[in-house]
Amino acid sequence: MPTTRTDRLDIRSSDDVVKVRQQTRTMAVEAGLSLVDQTKIITAASELARNTLDYGGGGEMRLEVVEDGGRRGVRLTFEDRGPGIADIAQAMRDGFTTGSGLGLGLGGAKRLSNEFSIDSKPGIGTKIMIARWKA
Amino acid sequence: MDRIPILKLGKALLVTIQVDMHDRLATALEEDLTAKIVAVGAKGVLIDISALEIVDSFIGRMLDNIAAVSRILDADTVVVGMRPAVAITLVELGLSLSGVKTALNVERGMALIQSRLEQFDADDED
Numbered sequence: 001m002p003t004t005r006t007d008r009l010d011i012r013s014s015d016d017v018v019k020v021r022q023q024t025r026t027m028a029v030e031a032g033l034s035l036v037d038q039t040k041i042i043t044a045a046s047e048l049a050r051n052t053l054d055y056g057g058g059g060e061m062r063l064e065v066v067e068d069g070g071r072r073g074v075r076l077t078f079e080d081r082g083p084g085i086a087d088i089a090q091a092m093r094d095g096f097t098t099g100s101g102l103g104l105g106l107g108g109a110k111r112l113s114n115e116f117s118i119d120s121k122p123g124i125g126t127k128i129m130i131a132r133w134k135a
Numbered sequence: 136m137d138r139i140p141i142l143k144l145g146k147a148l149l150v151t152i153q154v155d156m157h158d159r160l161a162t163a164l165e166e167d168l169t170a171k172i173v174a175v176g177a178k179g180v181l182i183d184i185s186a187l188e189i190v191d192s193f194i195g196r197m198l199d200n201i202a203a204v205s206r207i208l209d210a211d212t213v214v215v216g217m218r219p220a221v222a223i224t225l226v227e228l229g230l231s232l233s234g235v236k237t238a239l240n241v242e243r244g245m246a247l248i249q250s251r252l253e254q255f256d257a258d259d260e261d
Contacts, residue, residue, distance in 0.1 A: 014157040015157050018155050018156075021188075021189065022155070025188070036224070038220075039188065039218075039223070039224045040224050042188065043189045043191050043224045046189060046191040046193075047228075050191075050193060101192065101193070102230070104229045108192065108228040108229050111228065111229070112227055112228060
């Protein structure tokens, strides 16, 4: 799947979460997403960036404008070297949290995306990829 | 640190969120509003989010908290101006803001608060 543009952002503070939202918006506009789709992917990015910060101890995000058979979209990959998630199914459930949040981040981000994948190993870290395609 | 300004309009407080809030700013607003409700004896809080391009679970929780705390302090919170795309996204995210009163715009939100104030005044006269 060809990538037409790539960017990287560090996620180390809550100011970086704001930058994640702004940069995601730029990419979503470039990919030609509708306003509702932009709003969804930006919101999902905000949830995942905060998870990276709060649970992963910080990390980084890769943003790509991707093309696949003529359709365009945005793909975001969040990676941290935090404690990892022991039980992914449990972490995906709405309302489950090990912190002080609402427990909507992972499940919500999945619902707001067209593609979602998660790879997490206890003691090594977590990698989450989401994508939203132009309708 | 930046603060979001809180305006006093009679017995109501008006907050217009015009920036993309980082989490500390949102938390500070929650604390400032609570203090101000008590300081001025506010009966209503109007929060205009028409400039917000997204509401994620953190900001949604902040709005819920403000509404819950102000209710305990005898003030009504009305959130106004939510963009349609934001509303669609919030529901899909799993947040319905069930504890928060909403209105389409500032005018209708003010009317909601005003009707409560009038009832409050009428009760006072009894």
